[in-house]
Amino acid sequence: MSDITMIHAPQKRVPFAQEAAGALTILALGAVGYFLYPDDLAFLTRLIGIAFLVLSLDLVTGYCGVATLGHAAQFGVGAYAAGIACIRGVTDPVALLGVGLVAGTIMGLISGALITRFRGLPQLVLSIAVGQLVAGLANKLSWLTGGSDGLSGIEPGKVFGVFGFDMYSRTGYLFSLAVLVITFVVLQRFVRSPFGLMCRGIKDDDLRAKMIGVSIYPRLVAMYGVAGAVAGIGGALTAISTGVVGLDSVSFERSAEVLVMLVLGGAGHLWGALAGTVIFMIFEHVVAAANPFHWMTMVGLLLILIVVFAPRGLIAPVMSLWTKMTRKGKAA
Amino acid sequence: MRTVFSIMTDAVAYGMVLFIISIGLSIMMGLMRVVNLAHGAFAMIGGYLASYALRDLGVHYSVAILLAVIGTIIASIPFELLLYRRIYRKADPLMQVLMTIGITFFIIGIVNFIFGPSLKPIPLPPTLSGPLDIGFRMLPTHRVFVIICGITVALALWLLIEKTNFGIRLRASVDHSGMADALGIRTEIIYAATFALAIGLGAFGGVVGAEILPIEPYYALRYMVTFLVVVSVGGAGSILGALSASLLLGLADTTGKYLAPEFGDFFFYLSVIVIVFLFPHGLFGKAHA
Known part of the structure; x- marks a missing residue:
């Protein structure tokens, strides 16, 4: 673990260099997606929404070691809150993001208070139960959430009153990308703050x-609140850009999937979370369309292989290479 | 009165199915400390094999059960040798969860590739279908059969664990694996035998419980959580705990579905949260350091 602490120790270099590099990298990747795949922007927007959830899961699983299989609850609550607010008349997208953020934070604090009380099996079971409880409520409160039909008819207004949402999801994509960059930079600072280091x-x-x-307990609950905020933003973004919120956004499958994404990329790194989301979602987009059962076999195999051969995720070898290179650069 | 009686019968039968399937998982988690989310997948293999044996080979119900149990154990051997052995008694539950979810997905994919993605009925023999007269009320024979199976499994396991040489070694390995090893107990053989026992019980439960938990392509995913919850509420490794948790949760779920069907699983998970929060190691479980 010492090498990780080295990276995250406060360094006396150009201020904000790392943040700027992170923001530029995401923007560059986003631009590649925007210009090379203009027909798949709806899918890429959904990918960004999920990336928020994976980042949020990384905060509690990768940085605090909480094993959870109910993390979609925060995402779903954010999505439903934003959707309901939009239908009831709040149409400004930025305000809707705020609604999602607040709802996600509250949900995060509640589930954090329940889940982080214990470790091991009771923790896992509580996380599942909380997730399923939220899913059950979303299904049953159909006067509020639309039940199994989902919540539809979400028509947000223009971003800053200028950019309207179009059917090619150009605005949705760029808006999501911008929010992702801001969130990512903030999180980069946050995980290297004394609070983040203490969670580690x-x-x-x-x-x-x-x-x-x-x-320990108050810190973990607070961290859960932050994670809930991030997931809530992702949920609200998804609700705004797709215009519908379905039961799948709170489902157990969603929770399990994002855990797979996180571990695929590498838990405990923000970049790992992003890389895992991108790889998994694109892979799924291509394969699952062909045959869902082949897809399940392949995901299963992939998971087993990761746990056996690369338990620290695909990002770990990249990170160690990076450290080696930067150290060599310093020595020379 | 009539409603109460039919709720009770259904609840007890449902609880017994949960018990037969989950007790294997419970013993496994008590001994090997593996959070095995793939347990339902093995029950599903059992169900598919029994359905195949009954409908395509045309054998008798009892033979089908036997074939399913043995077939599932044979199918599980490579998983034990190659995968489970790596994660026994490892402290990190996250890796166990991931590997066993991976195994579940893998099994679902493979099984549906071989047998086809459709509901697999397991037809009952004439002696088990139809109602049974118990003097003052008619009961579905199958429910009675399931309840008897559950009680038999509980008694047999109790005898095995408390009264036999194997049971003594097993309990020694649960209490202190390293010390048991040092005293000459071959713990890896105990682990393998327990694994086979757990998987066999899971397959058995999957077959006899098919009327209540139907065998379908996503069986392993749908009930994955339920089995884990039973073990967690009862306390890992405890027969009494698993039995009482199964009956309790069976009652909560069945009553909830009878009286307030629009709320579905809500009461089930609410009672789970309350119980786990109050008894983090389960009703009859011991805290492991």
């Missing part, structure tokens, strides 16, 4: 953290 410490050895006087 709790993950590595919670007993030792307790011994040096850290109260």
Whole structure:
């Protein structure tokens, strides 16, 4: 773990260099998607929405070591809140993002208070139960959420009163990309803050953290709140850009899928979360259309292979190569 | 009164099916500390094999059960040797969850590729279908059969674990695997035997419970959570715990569905949250350091 701490230790270099590099990389990738695949923008917008959920899961699983199979709840609550607010008359997209953020945060705090109380099996089961409870409510409160038909007819207004949402989801895509860049930069700062580092410490050895006087539970709940906010933004973005919110956004399958994405990319790195989302979603887009059962076989095989051969995700070899290169550069 | 009685019968039968399938998982989690989400997938293999044996080979119901159990155990051997062995008693539940979800997806994909993606009925023999007169009320024979199966499994397991040489070794390995190893107990053989026992029970439960939990392509995913919840509520490794948790959750679920069907699983998961929050190690479980 020492190499990771080295990277994240405060460094005296150009201020904001890392953040700027991160933002530019995402923007460059986004531009590639925008110009090379103009027909697939709806899919790419959905991908960005899911990326928020995976980032959010990374905050609790990768940075705090919480094993959860109910994380879609935060995403879904954000999506439903934004959708309902939009139908009831709040049409400004930025305000809707705020609605999603607040709803996600509240949901995150509630589930965090329940889930992070224990570790191991009880934690896992509680996370599943919370997720299923939210899914059950979303299905049953059909006067509010549309039930199994889903919530439709979400027609947000123009972004800043200028850019309207079009059927090619150009606006939706660029809007989502911009929000992703901002969120990513903020999160990069956040995970290297004293609070973020302490969460990492709790993950590595919670007993030792307790011994040096850290109260673990409130920190984990707070982290869950932040994760809920990120997931809520993602949910709201998805609701705004697709115009519908379905039960799939709170489903157990969604929770399991994002966990797969996170571990595929590499838990404990923000870049790992993004890489995993992009690889998984594109892979799914291509294969699952052909045959859902072949898709399941391949995902299963992929998961087994990751756990056996690359338990730290695909990002780990890239990161170690990067560290080696930068160190060599310094030595020379 | 009539409603209460039929709720009770259905609840107990449902609880017994949950028990037969989950007890294998519970023993496995108590001994190997593996959060095995793929348990339902093995029950599903059992169901598919039984359905195939009954409908295409035309054998008797009892033979089909036997074939399903043995076939599932044979099918599970490569998984044990290649995969499960790596994650026994590993502290990180996340890796266990991921690997066993991977196994579940893999099995679903393969099984549906071989047998085709459709509902697999398991026709009952004439002796088990139809109603049974118990003096003052008629009961579906199959429900009675399932309840008897559940009680038999519970008693047999209790005898096996409390009264036999194998049971003593098993309990020693649960309490302190390293010390059991040092005293000359071949723990890897105990693990393998327990794995086979757990998978066999899962397959058995999958077949006899097919009337209540129908065998369908996504069986493993649909009930994955349910089985895990039973073990968690009962406490891993405890027969009494698994039995009481199965009956309790069976009652909560069936009652909820009878009285407030529009809320579906809501009561089930609400009671799960309450119980797990109050008893994090389950009703009859022991805390593991």
